[in-house]
Amino acid sequence: MNNQAIKVALLGAGNVGSQVARMLLQDAETLAQRIGAPVELIGIAVRDTSAKRHFEVDASLYTTDADALIDAADVVIELTGGIEPARTRILRALTGGKSVVSGNKALLAKHGMELQAAAKKTGAQLSYEAAVAGAIPIIRPLRDSLAGDNVTRVLGIMNGTTNYILDQMDTTGAQFEDALAEAQRLGYAEADPTADVEGHDAASKAAIVASLAFHSEFTIDDVHIEGITSVTADDVEAAVADGFVIKLLAVCERDGDGVNIRVNPTLVPRKHPLASVHDAFNAVFVQADNAGELMFYGPGAGGAPTASAVLGDFVSIARRMVLGGPGIPESSHASLQATAMKDVVSRYSVGLEVEDKIGVLANITRIFAEHSVSIQTIRQNHLSGDEENSISSIRIVTHRATDADLTKCMAVVDALDTVREITSVIRVEGE
Amino acid sequence: MNNQAIKVALLGAGNVGSQVARMLLQDAETLAQRIGAPVELIGIAVRDTSAKRHFEVDASLYTTDADALIDAADVVIELTGGIEPARTRILRALTGGKSVVSGNKALLAKHGMELQAAAKKTGAQLSYEAAVAGAIPIIRPLRDSLAGDNVTRVLGIMNGTTNYILDQMDTTGAQFEDALAEAQRLGYAEADPTADVEGHDAASKAAIVASLAFHSEFTIDDVHIEGITSVTADDVEAAVADGFVIKLLAVCERDGDGVNIRVNPTLVPRKHPLASVHDAFNAVFVQADNAGELMFYGPGAGGAPTASAVLGDFVSIARRMVLGGPGIPESSHASLQATAMKDVVSRYSVGLEVEDKIGVLANITRIFAEHSVSIQTIRQNHLSGDEENSISSIRIVTHRATDADLTKCMAVVDALDTVREITSVIRVEGE
Structure with missing residues (x-):
């Protein structure tokens, strides 16, 4: 000694x-x-x-x-x-x-x-x-353990506050505001919850993780950020009906010569390991060419x-x-760039409120097709009104499409007289 | 460069x-x-x-x-x-x-x-x-990430073959022999499956993990080893009824001044993160004084x-x-010893086949009490026979007791005329 x-x-x-x-x-x-x-x-x-x-x-x-x-x-x-x-x-x-x-x-x-x-x-x-x-070891595994492999994607539940809120909404059917109030009462959320619920905290972590995973230099400015304030009990209910759970995911994904880095509410299949991360726990799911699928789970704060x-x-x-001897510095040899959000490809769950008239659904599906957004499932539920003035909710889950195509498609759908409101657009990951 | x-x-x-x-x-x-x-x-x-x-x-x-x-x-x-x-x-x-x-x-x-x-x-x-x-990073997290913490327990599913077999038994109700044959057909188990199903492969890993987790020198000779060949479809069914799933766990546990290291079939509560590790996947669950509970999950072989x-x-x-500079050698400063199996404390699920006569259950519960083995639940099911000659199965889940007390208790129970057979004794962990 x-x-x-x-x-x-x-x-x-x-x-x-x-x-x-x-x-x-x-x-x-x-x-x-x-x-x-x-x-x-x-x-x-x-x-x-x-x-x-x-x-x-x-x-x-x-x-x-x-x-x-x-x-x-x-x-x-x-x-x-x-x-x-x-x-x-x-x-x-x-x-x-x-x-x-x-x-x-x-x-x-x-x-x-x-x-x-x-x-x-x-x-x-x-x-x-x-x-x-x-406490979850994730920096070291990315820096060292996977240093001989090629990471292709990281999906992380990296903010305990929002996971607690979404888990409450999922298990009790609560609205966002009520789940947030409960999280504040229990000390999981701060009096000003902005940094957590707007996704900024998770976005910082996403930038750090993406830099390590892809041997490049990313900052928080490279991260597309959507928080969970607009997630409603209806969204959660629709997710349950389709076999999903809503999580705030940090997604860092190799995409050709770029990396797409974003934090957004995401539909995750119930069977995915990330779906069973409850309360304020964190988990990071890593996919690599050779290692396959790894997950790291534990308390994300405290x-x-x-x-x-x-x-x-x-x-x-x-x-x-x-x-003796120097420390091992980080390698950023790959120098990959963040991809523009418009080029990011994923699946989507789209919620609409429409007038329940003949041809409405046909019209909507035609618009999706015209924008190269292929539909996987459609569910329609009667919401209110009599035969004359009936209102329905429609939930569409799509196949993979670019953000640009989906955005254009939504603009055209939104302009339809028969469409009252686009109630939500949430990405689907983990399949 | x-x-x-x-x-x-x-x-x-x-x-x-x-x-x-x-x-x-x-x-x-x-x-x-x-x-x-x-x-x-x-x-x-x-x-x-x-x-x-x-x-x-x-x-x-x-x-x-x-x-x-x-x-x-x-x-x-x-x-x-x-x-x-x-x-x-x-x-x-x-x-x-x-x-x-x-x-x-x-x-x-x-x-x-x-x-x-x-x-x-x-x-x-x-x-x-x-x-x-x-591919699961576990050596490095134990060696480095948790080097400033005190690990108290490691529970690991460290053998994919046996996890596949037990998962099949759990999901399909298959007997061990049939699940093994299926695993062999799919290439998950070798023609001679001894090293896997008898627990030797997991025991090697347990010795390595215990040495790192507790900064001491352990070998496979310090590991108590029980395989899964005696686990029956009845055991699995009883586990399901009690809210458990049977896993072959490597358990490395700080125990006073010693460490108890063993590989044995274990009842794990359905809600425990290890319970949802399916197929041939591996997972290592680590408890530490400060970090709390961590889990590392992924493909354990290939x-x-x-x-x-x-x-x-x-x-x-x-x-x-x-x-330049030397590598960092392992630290084994703690020099802890492996504890004798007789002193190891855990919970147990005990299966008995008994003659269904008045006083049988009273007799058995008295013997458990006399040996300081406290009972948590008892479930009795009629198996066969008429009123004169009725046979029942009894499943007892105990509170924590030493291996020595449980073993003595089982010997006395086994000697009872009314007890046909002790069908299984399986430890319970993860609560």
């Missing part, structure tokens, strides 16, 4: 930071044995040193001078979130040759390449398993699970420090 | 070896980009150079002189299986400072520590993701999936070679 302690600076003492501090202190002996050197938490940078924390540590560890703390450390663990000052601080650490563990998905999805470049320059490591799907991922990264970095 | 090629020696050209050769040759350009240096397959050691292979390569690559091939290589990929000559050849490579990728579970479960020690001495790496659960795991290991080793 080395006698020289590895000095750790912790930036942030929130839900995850507190758990990391607890593990570093409580498991110090075990960590030292696994690493081959003692570990010393030299300080915790916070905005307010007097604030109440989830886990109490010696008050002298707290400091507001993050820069001095970083400069005194061997390894920096950044758990503050947000773009600045996190970005500047991580760059300061990496430029100084100090390896960094970060759980900051927003920062990585926006400035990941800048941070990677800084790390590469000094041979420092930048690890971020905690940024995607909490202080202790996320801290577990942080500590895993830290131990790897510390072991490498003890042994 | 380095110009110096990394020279690879492949030992074995069977189902997996052929796929590895194919990937090394067909994906050479991509691999070179990911690694930062070209890769050269310098030869394939086989017993018979003229044999027909799954993937055709330049005949000049084949050689029967494995030692010369190893000596000329930078990295050795061993996919021959069996203890010797694989052990001697891997030791030759590691002693010569050449890193090794192996998928040889039997060898690793028996001589893993000797091989690790040889690797550590020269700073060479020994990687073996392919030895457990095919040429291409297993080759994907081999290539992942190879790329990691090659990247490290290009960058």
Whole structure:
């Protein structure tokens, strides 16, 4: 065992930071044995040193001078979130040759390449398993385990809040608003749920995952984002009737020479492994040329699970420090581009409210055919009204079509006098 | 990019070896980009150079002189299986400072520590993701991702053949013999299915997984092994009635200062994630103090999936070679011991065939109580006979009890005149 302690600076003492501090202190002996050197938490940078924390540590560890703390450390663990000052601080650490563990998905999805470049320059490591799907190992499997394979598609339930809401809607028939309120009451959703329900949180993770899976440089700006606020109880009911469940999926898909990256509500067949991911759990389903279909499942958030991922990264970095030699930088040799949304091909479930007159269905199916959107199933239900003034709902599930064709088709259908409303258009994946 | 090629020696050209050769040759350009240096397959050691292979390569690559091939290589990929000559050849490579990728579970479960020690001495790496659960990343998550956490339990479906057989029995009600025959017809089971159905294959994997999960040195001799040959259609039917499915699980469980490692048929609640692992798929369910519950799912065998795991290991080793610095050896600092089977605590489902006389059930429940085996549920079904000579089946599901108590209890029950037969004793896990 080395006698020289590895000095750790912790930036942030929130839900995850507190758990990391607890593990570093409580498991110090075990960590030292696994690493081959003692570990010393030299300080915790916070905005307010007097604030109440989830886990109490010696008050002298707290400091507001993050820069001095970083400069005194061997390894920096950044758990503050947000773009600045996190970005500047991580760059300061990496430029100084100090390896960094970060759980900051927003920062990585926006400035990941800048941070990677800084790390590469000094041979420092930048690890971020905690940024995607909490405790579930997904960064390492993509970076290392599948490094000799060709990933073709990743489908991920990467946001626990929205999975909880959709699971509630699926199992209880609740409307979105009621399921959201319940999620807020239970602490699964924040008072301002925008980042979760509008898909931004999942989109950050999708950008990070797509970059690794396809050895290219993607940012959140490459991600097409649709949230779940427009998903209704009717959509869920129709999905159930057709043998599907609605999930908010992050989809990263190889598409010719490009990659299509999107977050959208998706119909998933009940038999697909992702369909049985309930509550606030996360799961990432990976398809690769040789490995076939893999799935990684677990808690996608929470202080202790996320801290577990942080500590895993830290131990790897510390072991490498003890042994010597640089970290292995990321490879982005493929330099693939994100494909335009209009070229993305998928299946769709389309909900319509129509006047129940002779020829309506024939008219609609003709328009679909004219736009090269092939129909797999149609279900029509009487909604209201008498024979004179009858209203029906129609649910159409299509075969594969481009986004552009489907969009044009919808515009023409929408213009029909007999069509009251296009109630929903949801993609279908996992078949 | 380095110009110096990394020279690879492949030992074995069977189902997996052929796929590895194919990937090394067909994906050479991509691999070179990911690694930062070209890769050269310098030869394939086989017993018979003229044999027909799954993937055709330049005949000049084949050689029967494995030692010369190893000596000329930078990295050795061993996919021959069996203890010797694989052990001697891997030791030759590691002693010569050449890193090794192996998928040889039997060898690793028996001589893993000797091989690790040889690797550590020269700073060479020994990687073996392919030895457990095919393409599913489980070695790396246990070694690295969970290195800062404390694993408490691993439950694994690690043998596809037996999962296929049990899944068939569960879904069709088939007897073991018929399901085995079907598995053999489809190529899921070998002509001699002993290694699979008797649990030996899963036991090798259990020893490897337990060593990593608990940072200790275990071999297959530490594993208690029960196969599935005695599982009957009646057992499956009773499991269904009680809300369970029968799986052959590898269980590695922290137990005080020890670890209990076993492979046995197990009742798993229908709602447990492992219950929905069908066909020949594998899955590994991991519980850790901080991460909570994780599951890894995918194809557990097959040429291409297993080759994907081999290539992942190879790329990691090659990247490290290009960058310099030694590999990270395994840590076995905890030095935990395997616990004796008699001390292992679990729940049990016990099947009895009894004479349906007054007082039989009272007698049996009294014996269970006297042996500290608490009963959770009892179900009694009339089997045959008239009122005078009636035979019933009894299925008892217990609360947690030690193996020793349960065994003693069963001996006393077995001695009762009214008990015709103890038809089955199966453990219950996952609650």
